[in-house]
Amino acid sequence: MAKSCIGIDLGGTFMKFGLLNDSLQVSGFFQLPTPTDRGPEGVIEEMVRGARKLIQDQDIKSSDVLGVGIGSPGPIRQAEGIVIAMPNIPCIRNLPMRDLIAESLGIQAVLENDANAAAYGEFLCGAGQGREDIILLTLGTGVGSGIIIDGKIVHGSHDIGAEIGHIIIEPGGEQCGCGQQGCLERYCSAKYLALRAQRMIEAGHQSSMKEILTINGTLTSKDVYEARQTGDRLATAVWDTATYYLALACVSICRLFDPDEIVLAGGLSKAGDELMQPLRRHYDTLHWKLTKPLTRITITKLGSDAGAIGAAGVAWSKFGRINIPNAAEPLII
Amino acid sequence: MAKSCIGIDLGGTFMKFGLLNDSLQVSGFFQLPTPTDRGPEGVIEEMVRGARKLIQDQDIKSSDVLGVGIGSPGPIRQAEGIVIAMPNIPCIRNLPMRDLIAESLGIQAVLENDANAAAYGEFLCGAGQGREDIILLTLGTGVGSGIIIDGKIVHGSHDIGAEIGHIIIEPGGEQCGCGQQGCLERYCSAKYLALRAQRMIEAGHQSSMKEILTINGTLTSKDVYEARQTGDRLATAVWDTATYYLALACVSICRLFDPDEIVLAGGLSKAGDELMQPLRRHYDTLHWKLTKPLTRITITKLGSDAGAIGAAGVAWSKFGRINIPNAAEPLII
Numbered sequence: 001m002a003k004s005c006i007g008i009d010l011g012g013t014f015m016k017f018g019l020l021n022d023s024l025q026v027s028g029f030f031q032l033p034t035p036t037d038r039g040p041e042g043v044i045e046e047m048v049r050g051a052r053k054l055i056q057d058q059d060i061k062s063s064d065v066l067g068v069g070i071g072s073p074g075p076i077r078q079a080e081g082i083v084i085a086m087p088n089i090p091c092i093r094n095l096p097m098r099d100l101i102a103e104s105l106g107i108q109a110v111l112e113n114d115a116n117a118a119a120y121g122e123f124l125c126g127a128g129q130g131r132e133d134i135i136l137l138t139l140g141t142g143v144g145s146g147i148i149i150d151g152k153i154v155h156g157s158h159d160i161g162a163e164i165g166h167i168i169i170e171p172g173g174e175q176c177g178c179g180q181q182g183c184l185e186r187y188c189s190a191k192y193l194a195l196r197a198q199r200m201i202e203a204g205h206q207s208s209m210k211e212i213l214t215i216n217g218t219l220t221s222k223d224v225y226e227a228r229q230t231g232d233r234l235a236t237a238v239w240d241t242a243t244y245y246l247a248l249a250c251v252s253i254c255r256l257f258d259p260d261e262i263v264l265a266g267g268l269s270k271a272g273d274e275l276m277q278p279l280r281r282h283y284d285t286l287h288w289k290l291t292k293p294l295t296r297i298t299i300t301k302l303g304s305d306a307g308a309i310g311a312a313g314v315a316w317s318k319f320g321r322i323n324i325p326n327a328a329e330p331l332i333i
Numbered sequence: 334m335a336k337s338c339i340g341i342d343l344g345g346t347f348m349k350f351g352l353l354n355d356s357l358q359v360s361g362f363f364q365l366p367t368p369t370d371r372g373p374e375g376v377i378e379e380m381v382r383g384a385r386k387l388i389q390d391q392d393i394k395s396s397d398v399l400g401v402g403i404g405s406p407g408p409i410r411q412a413e414g415i416v417i418a419m420p421n422i423p424c425i426r427n428l429p430m431r432d433l434i435a436e437s438l439g440i441q442a443v444l445e446n447d448a449n450a451a452a453y454g455e456f457l458c459g460a461g462q463g464r465e466d467i468i469l470l471t472l473g474t475g476v477g478s479g480i481i482i483d484g485k486i487v488h489g490s491h492d493i494g495a496e497i498g499h500i501i502i503e504p505g506g507e508q509c510g511c512g513q514q515g516c517l518e519r520y521c522s523a524k525y526l527a528l529r530a531q532r533m534i535e536a537g538h539q540s541s542m543k544e545i546l547t548i549n550g551t552l553t554s555k556d557v558y559e560a561r562q563t564g565d566r567l568a569t570a571v572w573d574t575a576t577y578y579l580a581l582a583c584v585s586i587c588r589l590f591d592p593d594e595i596v597l598a599g600g601l602s603k604a605g606d607e608l609m610q611p612l613r614r615h616y617d618t619l620h621w622k623l624t625k626p627l628t629r630i631t632i633t634k635l636g637s638d639a640g641a642i643g644a645a646g647v648a649w650s651k652f653g654r655i656n657i658p659n660a661a662e663p664l665i666i
Contacts, residue, residue, distance in 0.1 A: 075623075133490045147589070149487060156591020157466045158627045166621060167585040170504060171578075179622030180584065245504075251513065252500040256480070256589065258489020288499060289512030290408075294491045 007312025012088025020312035069315030071117030119146020121310025139268035187245035190267035247282030265300035340645025345421025353645035402648030404450030452479020454643025472601035520578035523554035523600035580615030598633035
């Protein structure tokens with residue numbers, strides 16, 4: 001029986017499970033709710049139960065599983081397999097997650113930051129397949145990111161690298177929860193795009209979104225997206241500002257990493273061409289003139305599955321050898 | 334006889350030569366003027382003559398030289414050994430420098446960008462010795478940079494990475510020659526720091542530097558440094574602005590690469606503590622509060638020798654195996 005690796009993407013709401021074989025075939029995808037109220041033991045138990053269910057569902061033996069890759073929200077100590085803290089599960093502190101999972105399953109395991117795992121998924125069998133250097137930006141509540149250079153994940157010397165959401169894009173700009181001012185994520189995450197529209201309406205600007213805000217008490221990036229579709233001027237301006245800052249970040253990413261590809265994921269990426277068109281316009285304008293823009297900007301191919309697929313890929317790269325095919329599409333069976 | 338590698342650092346004014354053995358001992362350093370008026374053939378001839386002189390001076394045989402590393406201003410095509418253009422020697426275009434040098438000397442050669450070579454020099458036996466991830470920023474006419482991750486030089490997918498001087502630090506800011514606005518180097522290179530002071534005086538601001546400007550028609554960063562030492566308010570403000578933007582860049586470098594060390598070189602770094610004190614103050618203020626600042630900022634140890642030492646180091650990493658000692662200091666004999 002050919003070997004496979006299990007990928008687990010641990011989120012604050014759901015944990016996702018999937019199997020990846022050495023030909024990059026993905027199978028058996030499912031998710032379970034994350035039992036945030038059951039403490040660290042409950043979370044570990046549920047991860048182990050999910051992995052066992054995957055093995056059973058796929059009708060394989062534990063001995064056919066080469067390793068388990070776990071993608072976890074940070075901060076983590078990657079080399080030691082320890083989750084230092086989890087924003088959505090406050091009871092988790094300095095948890096040796098890798099070893100607890102490995103011991104319970106009797107299968108070797110590896111821990112990775114969830115955004116890094118997602119970037120590795122896109123690199124292995126998503127929008128970045130066949131490339132060597134890719135950057136993933138996840139435009140959701142914040143801006144998550146993963147950096148792959150020469151096919152390897154960049155962790156940094158203290159496991160706190162690849163936080164592109166916290167580069168300072170606007171000196172002296174908006175206060176961020178991290179303590180800095182002007183962080184990228186305050187300008188182009190889905191959450192802060194909506195919050196910017198909300199603030200402007202509260203400050204007296206006219207918009208068709210005013211009614212939604214009055215009824216719901218808050219706005220979402222989808223509200224802004226839809227209002228922009230109907231020609232709402234405030235929504236159009238806010239959307240444009242977000243894509244402007246995202247383009248600024250893409251230009252600086254090119255100057256630093258000169259990657260093959262910048263892959264966009266997360267809530268805002270679902271806007272597709274409505275995101276990409278203004279973004280590419282700003283990118284072309286802001287980019288230097290010494291060369292034409294050589295780095296492609298694209299939308300995720302794996303979507304929210306990237307984390308689990310990438311986590312399994314990280315296990316492959318740690319414990320075995322994967323055959324990267326020339327196929328442009330991931331093989332999902 | 335133990336093997337050595339030759340390093341050549343090709344500059345617009347001088348070319349430097351040095352020998353590096355496998356214990357990181359540097360020897361035989363000298364420089365020759367770059368014959369910018371003798372065309373590509375003249376430059377190549379002089380590089381070959383310098384290499385032969387080094388071999389003769391050091392009383393070794395050609396066969397004891399494992400390889401030649403060449404650090405050249407860019408842009409270059411690293412893998413192919415081609416210099417696409419050189420800002421200071423306009424007659425050089427698409428020159429297969431690596432192969433021309435290798436054939437003339439009968440010794441294998443490798444071409445590297447000069448800033449990358451300098452970063453590799455600091456990594457191997459300078460301020461970054463014993464570290465894995467370091468970033469070099471050279472604060473001179475512009476801001477040059479080299480990025481070392483896991484002991485390897487980051488080139489990017491199209492050989493145009495590691496241009497930290499051209500990250501956009503101030504959206505909509507000063508126009509840069511590259512076509513972008515708000516590039517880092519317009520805010521904290523030695524040249525632009527002086528130009529900022531000059532512009533402010535020309536705009537009517539009071540300063541003790543006014544007389545120097547009237548006499549010389551221009552200011553240097555040294556003029557600003559010296560005026561600041563005497564308490565000149567304009568010089569103090571301009572110096573502070575430059576260190577503020579440099580600190581902003583250091584914070585974003587930490588968020589992206591989380592390196593062990595950021596090494597500062599070039600003209601401004603000669604100010605030593607006068608540069609480091611305001612820089613560290615801004616860095617500590619601007620840095621996030623999620624962790625204390627973990628990345629050290631230091632001044633170059635190799636100075637203007639870093640390029641040639643690093644170029645020889647690049648040859649070692651390409652053609653042989655170097656023994657990195659635990660010594661904190663480079664062994665210069």
